[in-house]
């Protein structure tokens with residue numbers, strides 16, 4: 001069976017790797033002419049790394065990933081420690097580690113692996129404009145007029161998925177009331193005591209920072225409330241002085257970190273959501289990752305759920321006799337879990353930007369997600 005995957009993000013690449021491993025023929029069509037390092041970190045919990053190990057990526061990622069001994073949650077103004085969370089032995093608890101990575105290291109590892117197991121399957125500069133279902137196959141029409149045929153299509157085209165809007169629900173993404181900034185700091189430019197994992201929060205603001213790339217870089221993500229936001233994309237340059245002014249009330253350590261981004265570069269973007277979608281498939285087309293269920297970042301589980309989707313969808317296609325039956329089983333398996341994670345991320349965001357005290361950190365702990373086993377857990381929910 002030939003499967004076309006629209007979108008070469010974490011979800012699309014994981015789907016291509018999992019399906020190739022299961023014996024399907026895949027093609028990944030990515031709109032961008034080239035993939036670039038977007039300068040950001042990513043946290044991958046055991047439920048995500050379990051999938052990456054299954055796909056053969058674990059040992060390579062271990063070379064640059066960082067697992068902090070602990071994360072401190074601190075009062076945004078005084079820097080006083082509100083809660084200290086020691087990192088548990090996740091391999092012993094869940095059979096998979098907790099990793100913090102440079103996003104590019106992850107994306108690069110996935111693309112390299114795909115080139116090894118399915119040479120030529122990754123096509124850059126291939127924006128899909130329209131899908132047409134034709135009985136037992138789907139026709140893909142590209143922006144340059146080209147046409148391809150596949151037995152089934154996985155739409156992993158992200159939160160702004162045009163396939164979702166055309167085939168499932170035309171409603172555009174909705175601004176969630178938060179703006180985020182991100183940057184990377186060379187740890188050589190920081191005093192030793194700031195080479196750490198910490199979250200400073202309170203007064204409607206929050207800054208999460210952690211080491212990536214073997215500790216050579218420190219990634220930070222800062223979030224604040226906003227009433228409205230109009231720009232698109234997540235690589236909008238933010239003036240450094242404007243950003244520092246926004247977080248001027250934060251403690252000295254946090255301010256030192258955010259004032260030293262590599263090349264003085266900070267990027268900003270608005271956080272968006274979409275109403276919950278009950279039906280993720282139509283005939284032989286199915287949504288996956290952010291296209292199906294965008295999630296606020298406060299749980300660190302958006303990419304993790306895209307990885308889980310990839311694994312479960314592949315297993316459903318292997319176990320069912322038709323793509324339509326497989327997509328129904330995938331929806332049944334994934335729907336309840338993803339919905340609860342999506343709602344949990346919203347609640348956690350409210351707390352994370354709330355009062356800087358211990359109560360704000362209680363409930364909806366991300367750890368509740370970690371035991372999920374997309375590789376060998378039951379299908380069908």
Ligand SMILES: Cc1cc2nc3c(=O)[nH]c(=O)nc-3n(C[C@H](O)[C@H](O)[C@H](O)COP(=O)(O)OP(=O)(O)OC[C@H]3O[C@@H](n4cnc5c(N)ncnc54)[C@H](O)[C@@H]3O)c2cc1C
Pocket residue numbers: 006007008009010011012029030031032041042043044048126127128129156157158159161162180221288289290291295297300301302303304305306
């Ligand atoms: C601030 C922030 C921090 C985050 N931190 C974490 C974290 O620590 N841990 C975690 O698990 N998750 C995290 N996430 C969530 C995570 O980044 C996303 O959930 C994940 O990247 C979604 O992957 P995806 O493949 O579904 O979509 P995307 O990564 O958006 O990929 C979609 C791809 O499709 C392509 N595309 C779009 N339209 C077309 C088309 N018509 N034709 C061809 N190609 C197309 C795009 O160019 C893009 O490459 C975070 C998100 C944010 C915003």
